[in-house]
Amino acid sequence: MLMTFNIKTASRCPVSHYIYPFNINIVPGWKYIAMNCLFPTRHYITHIKMNTLLQALTLTSLLFLSISTSIHAQKLSKTEKKIIKTIEVNHESALQFLEKVVNINSGTMNHPGVKEVGMVFKEQFDAIDFDTRWIDMPAEVNRSGHLFAETSGTKGKKILLIGHLDTVFEKDSPFQEFKKEGDIAYGPGTNDMKGGDVIVLYALKALHENKLLKNAQITIAFTGDEESTGKPLEISRKDLIDAAKKSDIALGFETSTGFNYATVARRGSSGWLLEVKGKRAHSSGVFSERVGAGAIFEASRILNAFYTDVKGEEFLTFNPGVILGGTEVKFDESLNKGEAFGKSNVVPQTVMVKGGLRFISEEQKEKTKARMREIVAKNLPHTSAKISFKDSYPAMRPTEGNLNLLKILNEVSIDLNQGQVAAYDPGKRGAADTSFVADYVDCLDGLGTMGRGAHTPNETLDLTTFEALTKRTAILIYRLIHQ
Ligand SMILES: [Zn+2]
Numbered sequence: 133m134l135m136t137f138n139i140k141t142a143s144r145c146p147v148s149h150y151i152y153p154f155n156i157n158i159v160p161g162w163k164y165i166a167m168n169c170l171f172p173t174r175h176y177i178t179h180i181k182m183n184t185l186l187q188a189l190t191l192t193s194l195l196f197l198s199i200s201t202s203i204h205a206q207k208l209s210k211t212e213k214k215i216i217k218t219i220e221v222n223h224e225s226a227l228q229f230l231e232k233v234v235n236i237n238s239g240t241m242n243h244p245g246v247k248e249v250g251m252v253f254k255e256q257f258d259a260i261d262f263d264t265r266w267i268d269m270p271a272e273v274n275r276s277g278h279l280f281a282e283t284s285g286t287k288g289k290k291i292l293l294i295g296h297l298d299t300v301f302e303k304d305s306p307f308q309e310f311k312k313e314g315d316i317a318y319g320p321g322t323n324d325m326k327g328g329d330v331i332v333l334y335a336l337k338a339l340h341e342n343k344l345l346k347n348a349q350i351t352i353a354f355t356g357d358e359e360s361t362g363k364p365l366e367i368s369r370k371d372l373i374d375a376a377k378k379s380d381i382a383l384g385f386e387t388s389t390g391f392n393y394a395t396v397a398r399r400g401s402s403g404w405l406l407e408v409k410g411k412r413a414h415s416s417g418v419f420s421e422r423v424g425a426g427a428i429f430e431a432s433r434i435l436n437a438f439y440t441d442v443k444g445e446e447f448l449t450f451n452p453g454v455i456l457g458g459t460e461v462k463f464d465e466s467l468n469k470g471e472a473f474g475k476s477n478v479v480p481q482t483v484m485v486k487g488g489l490r491f492i493s494e495e496q497k498e499k500t501k502a503r504m505r506e507i508v509a510k511n512l513p514h515t516s517a518k519i520s521f522k523d524s525y526p527a528m529r530p531t532e533g534n535l536n537l538l539k540i541l542n543e544v545s546i547d548l549n550q551g552q553v554a555a556y557d558p559g560k561r562g563a564a565d566t567s568f569v570a571d572y573v574d575c576l577d578g579l580g581t582m583g584r585g586a587h588t589p590n591e592t593l594d595l596t597t598f599e600a601l602t603k604r605t606a607i608l609i610y611r612l613i614h615q
Contacts, residue, residue, distance in 0.1 A: 231319075237308060288612060300360075301321070316592050318593075349378075382575040388578050400526045404489055405521075407519075458473050505519060550604060579608075
């Protein structure tokens with residue numbers, strides 16, 4: 133029998149310089165080991181000579197190490213098997229409950245609808261002995277509110293479970309109803325993310341029915357404005373951040389990016405506004421000492437330099453989304469719409485560019501802002517420019533703690549015969565609520581349902597994986613609170 137040793141580790145990728153999970157495969161008798169970064173981008177796939185194994189391990193700064201043979205040691209315990217059984221028994225009821233909540237419209241701006249979905253979940257959490265509360269948002273925030281539910285205790289890890297009640301489909305959307313066809317469920321929020329919320333509820337229900345939640349501290353935070361976050365963030369995200377500060381771990385149930393992937397890192401996002409001024413004059417004078425370059429040449433210099441000098445770092449992207457230039461411009465922020473007036477024989481005096489910025493760490497964000505400011509400051513003759521930034525989502529870095537959580541999830545999945553779970557490429561994941569708590573706790577996201585077409589009228593939920601993902605969640609929570 134050929135026995136393959138598989139060493140799981142997290143190392144600094146020599147290409148991207150971020151810490152990622154690595155697989156090191158050692159086949160006894162081989163002269164080489166294969167080492168590959170578990171991200172889909174596979175930064176580092178190489179063969180290292182066996183006798184340099186030790187060196188390689190130190191070089192790549194090991195964070196954790198576990199050796200598993202092809203026969204995995206840990207299997208489901210008797211208690212865990214009971215949890216699984218309960219989830220199977222409750223599966224039909226979970227589907228009915230999902231149908232019920234999907235059929236209540238909860239577009240972010242339908243405040244009563246969001247609260248109604250919250251109340252339906254509240255009743256369920258009350259029934260399994262959670263202390264629940266609805267938190268209204270003040271009028272200035274212009275959002276519905278959040279549902280929080282918690283149990284208190286001192287056993288194991290303190291866990292925060294994150295979901296959201298709202299969807300992108302407002303009351304006037306034609307997409308309103310739950311519909312089941314074979315193994316596919318259609319409906320607004322089936323996948324993003326009422327399905328994930330139902331996973332949380334039915335995983336906890338199974339633990340409660342087996343009397344396994346006693347003396348554990350679990351906080352559920354279902355926000356009512358994830359799809360369009362209420363501002364100021366200091367108010368709309370205060371309760372979520374407070375809950376994180378008293379927890380050890382946060383698990384996010386946003387849509388899964390694949391049955392065998394979880395999110396250990398995701399990019400943050402900020403916005404930027406570039407405002408350029410030039411000297412208004414007859415076009416015959418452009419380039420002259422008196423008139424200079426005009427605002428449009430200056431704006432194109434800046435954007436071109438962003439493209440040639442700032443672009444290139446992994447996970448860093450920035451995109452100018454709209455540009456207006458000429459003699460006069462007007463832009464309406466709330467409608468993302470504007471107008472420009474200008475003539476070909478007049479040197480333009482104004483340009484505005486609105487853009488976005490995505491980054492993997494605060495360091496990357498700050499460094500990028502500094503480089504952009506530097507470029508903006510090198511003005512062409514008789515022009516001036518300024519750039520301002522507005523932060524919205526912070527980045528969730530691939531920390532050692534997050535990778536350790538992934539390792540636990542991976543073990544759960546293997547024990548359930550569901551296969552390995554690897555880290556999803558952070559460059560491909562959009563921002564979410566988990567990002568707001570990433571600085572305070574270890575976190576994993578993307579633990580929700582699988583499906584397609586989120587944010588479109590073709591949103592679907594894959595029912596073949598729904599029960600399996602609920603089982604995975606329940607066993608993960610069980611192990612974390614019994615650690
Ligand atoms: Zn979502």
